[in-house]
């Protein structure tokens with residue numbers, strides 16, 4: 001497990017953050033990050049305890065929130081200069097997100113869920129010649145039975161199946177960066193290993209960069225690099241569990 005910083009070459013970075021300061025409004029929690037870089041194609045695990053600020057850091061990287069000061073570059077683009085609309089568009093184009101609770105549309109089928117990001121991202125849409133076929137191929141590659149993907153509402157799928165749909169939705173249109181927020185937290189060790197295999201396969205095929213956050217240190221040897229949140233950020237105003 002390598003705790004070292006990635007080399008400081010801007011052209012090779014998918015994500016670069018420096019001198020970040022951020023506070024949530026109406027909350028005592030604040031964080032600072034002096035330097036954080038993720039190389040293109042790297043698979044990085046961000047480890048940290050509950051309440052330490054992992055999701056907050058992901059929100060900053062995804063441009064969901066803006067830092068009070070500092071610079072965040074994603075796929076070569078400075079986020080802090082952009083309007084909310086342009087940040088949203090950049091996120092849709094460049095980042096596929098896998099949420100902890102999957103966040104699928106419950107009444108839509110799996111294939112409809114997988115296609116959702118293409119509605120918000122012209123860049124990812126142009127990479128799909130036949131979007132529905134590509135969504136079905138992704139679902140098949142992730143081991144989802146065809147009839148389940150086309151005929152059932154997502155709410156009828158098991159947690160493990162919903163998780164695979166969430167991966168396919170993140171991967172459609174091959175975004176440059178995949179961000180996964182604790183996607184294995186509800187899984188036993190065997191299912192966790194299977195999930196990581198499927199995710200890594202897809203990430204390798206798309207040539208994407210992967211940042212996954214977790215509190216599970218057992219995952220560390222699967223990744224190119226592991227960063228402990230406590231080595232990266234200084235927080236105040238919160239007691240970490």
Ligand SMILES: Nc1ncnc2c1ncn2[C@@H]1O[C@H](COP(=O)(O)OP(=O)(O)OP(=O)(O)O)[C@@H](O)[C@H]1O
Nearest residue numbers: 024027029048049050051052053054055056057238
């Ligand atoms: N929308 C918000 N508004 C105000 N405070 C928030 C908000 N989201 C998170 N916080 C606060 O920021 C701190 C860090 O939360 P965050 O969710 O980033 O931690 P985490 O490491 O992802 O935790 P977990 O592993 O439990 O998901 C917490 O004290 C939390 O209360």
